[in-house]
Amino acid sequence: MAQKYLNGFADLGYFKILTDDTSLYATDTVSGRKSMTGARSCNKTDNKQTANIPADDNPAWDTLSDWQATTLTIVMRFVTIEQLAFLSGATMNTSNTGFEEGTYDAAPFVALNFRAAIAAGGFRLFRYYRAKLTSAEVNHQTKGESTDPQDYTLTFECSARAVDNKVRGVEEVADLAAANLWLATIPQQSAA
Secondary structure (H helix, E strand, C coil): CCCCCECCCEEEEEEEEEEECCCEEEECCCCCCEECCCEEEEEEEEEEEEEEEEECCEEEEEEEEEEEEEEEEEEECCCCHHHHHHHHCCEECCCCCCEECCCCCCCCEEEEEEEEEECCCCEEEEEEEEEEEEEEEECCCCCCCCCCCCCEEEEEEECCCCCCCCCEEEEEECCHHHHHHHHCCCCCEECC
8 A cells, every 4th residue: 555645845826815704705716826836845833822721630631722823934936026016015116027115015815725745646735714924035145156046935824714713724635637626716605
């Protein structure tokens, strides 16, 4: 039997969130998913606060785990100037060739999704319902003797959507066609 383990990271993309309140969560299906080619790696850190709940003279009768947020640190080989401007909340110039950043820029919340290959076949798919770019870093170096590219490191803080407090969705599919179909949309969610 083939062993199952994750063996890859690809097809990063995002959707603009149109509505995120206690009655409805919806993303922009008209403009659709914006693909970010050049994704190299993604490091995920779930930020949870834990506390012991004592009872019956037992100091750790139960443990409470409060999920604060998830931090995604994504290394990109390339990010377009339009994507950087949109994700950071910056203003594109009139010729759409650059952008201006300021202290009052407000990065929008977006829905992120991507896939990871499973070595035995198929894909594990990840969707983050509410993510905000908090940092976009690149280290500039002279070319010198090196041909190494200057990768971007994008940091996103992912938090719960308002309608149902979901942070992340994960699914496994057998083939690329099913993966592409899953990645193509973020389902609308109404309050129960």
